[in-house]
Amino acid sequence: MNHKRTLLIDADDTLWENNRFFEGEILAFVALMKKEGLIPDRIEKVLREREIANVKYYGYGSRSFTKTMLEVYKEACSIEKRPVENRLIELISGAGERTGNYPITLLPGVEKTLPVLRGKNNLILLTKGHEKEQLGKIKRSGVSHYFQHIRVVPEKNESIYRSVIEDFGLDPEHTWMIGNSPKSDINPAKKAGMGTVLIPYHTTWAHEKDEIFENGRETVVLEDFSGLVGLF
Ligand SMILES: [Mg+2]
Known part of the structure; x- marks a missing residue:
């Protein structure tokens, strides 16, 4: 792919x-x-x-x-x-x-942006947590059909990103990780050689906070999800 x-x-x-x-x-x-x-x-x-x-x-x-x-x-x-x-x-x-069964509220821009991105890119949903709980949320979200693959992992670290690259036959040069967490989405993906886009959320769990790792490709920071259309 x-x-x-x-x-x-x-x-x-x-x-x-x-x-x-x-x-x-x-x-x-x-x-x-x-x-x-x-x-x-x-x-x-x-x-x-x-x-x-x-x-x-x-x-x-x-x-x-x-x-x-x-x-x-x-x-x-x-x-x-x-x-x-x-x-x-x-x-x-x-x-x-x-906290495992809440109704899903999509963030601004998600609903109209996913179909646009889907037309030009391979989309993989990559989330960490308890598999059954995450799959339940994905189902309730109503956006799962935009993704070619969905993967729930127990943790997001550099070796997980490397195994995702390996398993899906990806080229890190043409692969981007998009998320709200410097610690889970940006830094380990960067260490695995991917491009990264940070979309900060208004409240971030203390566990997810981290300084952006600077020794890699530049991290693009967007205000909301619809900004992805201009990039991809
Ligand atoms: Mg997140």
Whole structure:
């Protein structure tokens, strides 16, 4: 498929809203813990740090997020010498599940830009996370038919990008990665020799922040998804 240019496109916070659902549930969790008097002065910091630390044990997505909230809740109970309550376990589990099942809202320009890009390029959707959860979102998005291939990976690092190049027979010179995360979409793709386009999202999870790696092809920065039409 290397007769045309290939665009690898990220999904969460590039094609549709994602991080804001997690942010909403974090704030609700913090409010709940404060109401219950559970380490109110530091609960938010503990949760945010634990969420990032737990990625290497639980991966990404709603299951990991739920486990982390439950873990932090149980620890707070132990610190405050309080019993773990089922009603709170249920509330927290329900909140976590919602982050895997939210309705998909496409970001500005996505709907009209994908068919234009599809006409002139090979499109591959490349997203990281829990496979079933990501495939569910892709299905709900209604844009899966624009992509020749869809790949869900557990992590986005240089070796994953190299295996994508290998598996699809791509030429890195004519391959571009497009996404919102410097850490997952831009830097490792650049290290694998691809071109990169960063489309920043209004809120970025702390885990995804990073300085742009400067030793490679220039990274194009766009305001929104429709800017891709002028490039490709
Ligand atoms: Mg993303």
